[in-house]
Amino acid sequence: MWHCIPDVIINQSLMNKLVLILLAMCSIVTAYAQPKTVLAYGDFSANTDNQSYDGYNIQNSQWFINPGVGYQIDKRWTVGIQGTYGQSMMPYSSINSNQTANTTDWTAGVFIRYTRYFKGRFSVYGQVDLSNAQGTYDINENGTNTLLTSANYVGFRGNIFPALSINIYRSLALNFNVGGISYSSYSWTNHPTALKTDNKFNMDFGHALAIGISKNFATEKKIHGHHEPGEDTRRLNTKDDDDDAPKAKKEHKEKNKHHKGKKGKKETKQKDSDEDDE
16 A cells, blocks of 8 residues: 555665755755745655566556645644545556556545754755545456456555755745655455455655655735834725815915915014104
């Protein structure tokens, strides 16, 4: 059964070198996820494995997607919803290669992420996924594609993993996950081997690599210029003020006229007094 986070098996030495190269690429710009933004991320992986034997071939193939959307509470904590969907195809058994087992899996649940930033474009985060899981397991006859057996399961899946993130452009980041710890508990119906329950604990640190992208989207409009915290930037309703504007203007003119009249009378009186003195 495939893991909640897509896995691509690679050489251990090659993966260690890749991580060291990524860490060495650190720049001088620090990129923090802005609080009150929406985080969207997604991983995709696909792989095939062809094995040739005398007289027959065995082919295994699988693909997975893992999208998620969350809310950035602050620059470190993010909570949201996530899910996975994937399919795999492989021979039902190595003895009988004329039958193919097709598995379809999907999960839906919540996640919480904690991020730590460095002095550069790099950050690391740990994420916990908690999901309801279900899927189908079908066995088909090759050539005729006749359905021989169909089984299904329901259950729970939990996953915790660390990842490395590189901010490449305006909150757009590349994410690299090198495995983690997972636990699943499934209840089966009509399994061909009479399997009823399946409980798995898996630890695959350093044995897998999943690559994805993520982006933080602003939820509030940017405000240009300087504003004090809490300052209301909405446009005020000035309709009432506009209605009173002509009245205020008239009162202002009358007041100015009154002052000019008083000033004129004062100047006339002063002129008469000067003439008397002469």
